[in-house]
Amino acid sequence: MNNHLIFNKSREGKVGYSLPESDVPAVLPADIFDESELRSKDASLPEVTEPEVIRHFTNLSVKNHHVDRDLYPLGSCTMKYNPKVNEVTSQLSGFTAVHPRQPEETIQGALAIIFGLEEQLKAITGMDRFTLQPSAGSQGELTGVLLMRKYHLLKGNDRRVILIPDTAHGTNPASVMMGGCEVRNVLTNKRGRVDLEDLKKKLSENVVGMMLTVPNTLGLFESDIEEITRLVHEAGGLMYMDGANLNALLGIVRPVDMGFDIVHINPHKTFSTPHGGGGPGSGPIGVVEKLVDLLPIPLVERQGERYSLNYDLPNSIGRIHSFFGNFGILVRAYTYIQMVGRERLSTLSRQAILNANYLKHRVQKAYDLYIGDHCMHEFVLTAKKQKDRGVKALDIGKRLLDFGFHAPTIYFPMNVPEALMVEPTESETMENLDRFAKALLQIDEESKTDPEKVQNAPYSTPVRRLDEVSANRSLNLRWMPE
Ligand SMILES: Cc1ncc(COP(=O)(O)O)c(C=O)c1O
Known part of the structure; x- marks a missing residue:
């Protein structure tokens, strides 16, 4: 090597x-x-x-396996196709050759993009205002926690507890802790949704709010969402939507209509900007009116044809990122929304949902579904049967590489044994979904007839099984000569 x-x-x-x-x-x-x-x-x-x-x-x-090579069903990551036009617009010299410290009147085009993207996100979510500063979904979460906590402090309430379902993405509890609050887990019921009885038990006068992912990390719509938001609001808490899975909801339902007060979006997932491998992202936060003057400064305002920066938010939590966030990512997201057309965004989400349900249907004769329900944009399999034959979820992921596919997300959500989380996205044709289903079905057959073959996969890659701990921890393995 x-x-x-x-x-x-x-x-x-x-x-x-x-x-x-x-x-x-x-x-x-x-x-x-x-x-x-x-x-x-x-x-x-x-x-x-x-x-x-x-x-x-x-x-x-x-x-390497990447989305321009073949289907990339990495659940929870929305590895959809990144249209190349995004790269053209984000590389225009009018965007790349400006400096954020330039006088306002010389960066009108850049401010127009920030303003225009905010307008689009407002329409998509129903929120009153957005900050585009956070540079990842997780930083958006932290911003949201700081906003919620300050909202209560301004009312004289030193609340600390944030409720999070036990299936949540790991960044949720981490952000809560970083924001100086405490996590309280809410149990998931047998239908894969928030357990309402448990939620009622956990609500108290100390609850800042609830952070909830919709659709949740099992790929399921929270069908009791109206009751959940009602209960939390009744206890004086705020509702924070982890909107990282918005790819399932575009143009179908708006966070504000479900009762949320804050939402973060992952444009690098939903609006097709290249991500993975730790590349740049963004995590805009949208809020309802009562939280607007707490947002990070500055906000971009429009007066007629002119754009200006507004630093006059006396209750602002301050800055969360230098200047305007990861601007290149925002240009890509704006391009994507403009190219698709906001009115047509729902066709993407509907296609993503259809693709996931089709694929689920194709593979569920061989693999057990964690929850056998209609899914949204992704679904979670449990490879318990295959494990009984000696083939783990990890082995299945590795064997898929021999078929040219990236592995699905494995062992997440953590409460699902031998989890395989599959998110095909709307980018795939039926033929591609069939090829992927066929590979998964063949691997299941191999788990019966020749489990060792799966256990020792992959065979076709430049390296076989990596020492993943060393690969992640010893940076010199990546770069330096011997
Ligand atoms: C449900 C969910 N929440 C939060 C995040 C965190 O987003 P980021 O990786 O941009 O920090 C992700 C990431 O994919 C996610 O899937």
């Missing part, structure tokens, strides 16, 4: 560029920086030619 590293192609003196002779005096780092700030030895960078660099990274890119 190691001789595939770009460092192995390195030979002293090879270069990938040539510059004309300099006609100005050289300025060396030592002329500018303090001795203590300079590196003591050269960075060990590979010396390679331009074609070598291009070939190296082109070859690497096709070794």
